[in-house]
Amino acid sequence: MADNLRRCKACGEEFPATSEFFVTLTVRKPNGTTWRGFATECRACRNKRYRPFYEANRATLIARAIKSTRKRRERPEVQEQERVGSRERKRIQLADPVGRAKHQARWAMFNAKANAPSWLTVEHKRTIETICVIAGYLTHKTGVKHEVDHYYPLTNKTCCGLHVPWNMRVITRAANKAKGNKLPT
Numbered sequence: 001m002a003d004n005l006r007r008c009k010a011c012g013e014e015f016p017a018t019s020e021f022f023v024t025l026t027v028r029k030p031n032g033t034t035w036r037g038f039a040t041e042c043r044a045c046r047n048k049r050y051r052p053f054y055e056a057n058r059a060t061l062i063a064r065a066i067k068s069t070r071k072r073r074e075r076p077e078v079q080e081q082e083r084v085g086s087r088e089r090k091r092i093q094l095a096d097p098v099g100r101a102k103h104q105a106r107w108a109m110f111n112a113k114a115n116a117p118s119w120l121t122v123e124h125k126r127t128i129e130t131i132c133v134i135a136g137y138l139t140h141k142t143g144v145k146h147e148v149d150h151y152y153p154l155t156n157k158t159c160c161g162l163h164v165p166w167n168m169r170v171i172t173r174a175a176n177k178a179k180g181n182k183l184p185t
Contacts, residue, residue, distance in 0.1 A: 006038060010045035116163040127165040135170045145173035153181035 006017040015021035022038035023046055029035065039046060054061065072078055093099035116128075131148055138146040149171045152161030161167045171179075 008040075008042040008045055010041040010049070013042065015042055120164065124165055128163070128168065131165065131168050131170060138170060146170050147173050147176045149176045149179065151184055153183070156181050156183060158183065 004017050005014045006022060007014050017038060019038075021042055023043060025035075025037060025039055027035045041049070073082070093103060116125075120128075135146045135148050138144075147170070149169050150161045150163070151167050151169060152159065154161055154163065
């Protein structure tokens, strides 16, 4: 056990040498090699030291992180990697009974927020789910993004539609973005 302990340079305490207690660093050297290892100070000490810098530069750091993430996500291999990872996380979540219950609760909350009237029957709700599944299926099969559109938009200056099966249709994302929240002509 003594071999797996690491001493924090700041506070002098010993902790297990794991990512729970120490930040993992990746250092790229000028000669092109890369070094990976644990930081010399524990997470608590590192957070104490870094907190004032973060608070002073919060907006800049967040903007830099957003820019970096967007640039990285433009690469096709990253898009594929994230798509596969997202599906795997969803599969694992739905395999767990607790995760499945949380997912169903979020789905119910989404339906409630989307102007779903309380008088909808179970059959109506199943039809709505089917319409959403059809949109996903068409996206998967054709490679063209499809979305569920509300024929009468949920929010408009003159009228508001409802989240009901007879007000929903599947159209391409481009057509849905072009339509926006305009009323049908």
